[in-house]
Amino acid sequence: MKIDRLRAYPIAIDRSEVFKIATGSSLTAENVYVRVDSGEYTGWGNSSPNSVTKETTESILKMLRGVQGEVERSDVDIEELWGELSEKHPHDPSALAGLDIGLYDLLGKMEGKQVYEMYGGKSRGVITDRTIGIMRLTDTVEHAREYVDKGFTALKIKIGLDLLEDIKRVAAVREEVGGDIRIWVDANQGYSVEESITLCQKLADLNVEFVEQPVKEEDLEGLKRVTKESSIPVMADEVMKDHEIAEKICSEEIADMVNIKLMKCGGLTGAWKIVDVLEDYGVDAMVGCMGEDVPAIAAGVNLCLTTDRITHADLDSHFMLSDMAFDGLEFKGGKLWLSGETGLGIKVLDDKLEKYHMDLEGVV
Ligand SMILES: [Mg+2]
Known part of the structure; x- marks a missing residue:
């Protein structure tokens, strides 16, 4: 699969109400949407900053910026790329998830099928x-x-x-x-x-x-x-x-x-x-x-x-x-x-x- 472009969109949307759990509470949900383009096709994924993996919107953007060169190339195999990136970036699973989800969305569109x-x-x-x-x-x-x-x-x-x-x-x-x-x-x-x-x-x-x-x-x-x-x-x-x-x-x-x-x-x-x-x-x-x-x-x-x-x-x-x-x-x-x-x-x-x-x- 050829990837022409990787882009990231940081977004903040308020929750309908404060969400409180045993480890903290939050009113706003930040997300980073990940967009991958190949020719006429576009795939979308999303990364969610969170306290479990200790990732922030900034850390997710930094990781995606760092891997841009590896992703934008002509022969991306999702599993192979995932293997490389998960080894190099073991502390950025949500950033990787956004990219991975976007790539599957793109692959499905290119193959004319739903992901499942x-x-x-x-x-x-x-x-x-x-x-x-x-x-x-x-x-x-x-x-x-x-x-x-x-x-x-x-x-x-x-x-x-x-x-x-x-x-x-x-x-x-x-x-x-x-x-x-x-x-x-x-x-x-x-x-x-x-x-x-x-x-x-x-x-x-x-x-x-x-x-x-x-x-x-x-x-x-x-x-x-x-x-x-x-x-x-x-x-x-x-x-x-x-x-x-x-x-x-x-x-x-x-x-x-x-x-x-x-x-x-x-x-x-x-x-x-x-x-x-x-x-x-x-x-x-x-x-x-x-x-x-x-x-x-x-x-x-x-x-x-x-x-x-x-x-x-x-x-x-x-x-x-x-x-x-x-x-x-x-x-x-x-x-x-x-x-x-x-x-x-x-x-x-x-x-x-x-x-x-x-x-x-x-x-x-
Ligand atoms: Mg739980």
Whole structure:
């Protein structure tokens, strides 16, 4: 594949409301959109700065600027390029993800196919949850009701700051939405091992489907202990960055499930490497997100369609934005549907790119 030009667009869009989790809160989502051109075709990806990989808008722009020469050439093989860049830039997985996603969008368009079609997937809607940040009990219940009324059949409740209050919040949501709505929880490393074990017992009674990353990411022994003691599945998230750690988590039974985020693992290429490991061990995954807009979310949907190992999807960050710079994803009947257009199935909205553009130095 010949790449004529790589460009990056830093964008800041306010969220509809402050999003608070155990490790911090934010009102604005910054994204870097990555554009790759080949002749008449254009592919779009997006990188999302985040605290898990410790990347910023500036670091993402710097990485993309640094690799421009390697990308703009006549014989780009995505996997090969990904291998080179992931080795040279091990601390820039989100920057790499934006590029990788853009290249797959471009490849699909050039081949006249949707991305999942190129990798043997079949079309279907993907059930996504809707995440509720850390907030007061009454607000938590109000948000849960609103999302269920909008058609969501799964809710992910953020917890991790106050054990007793968290259990009350989850119980109140269960009572409000009834038994048919799926409830997932994410502690974002907020608890000790002992607290996590207590938490899991209580959540099992509330028919919670799984708990995400209850303990600190570096505490693998602790996570393994919680997994062993818990009667509900425990999912590794912050610690689950690439296929090498996936191998360790699966082989040592550190967690029951893993959360694959394109921003942590360098995009679709990195995600498929993780899926290969999960296949070997028969471990299931959720595909998650950071603060990304439609391109990376559409990539997540495409990823889901290429494997049965991804049984859960938490692809909702675009719903939290007050506006979006891309079109192409539809939410209907509790599921995300791709547009059917080639590539990722998305369309850029030029006026929005202009409107939310961040005026920064060193843009590629
Ligand atoms: Mg998480």
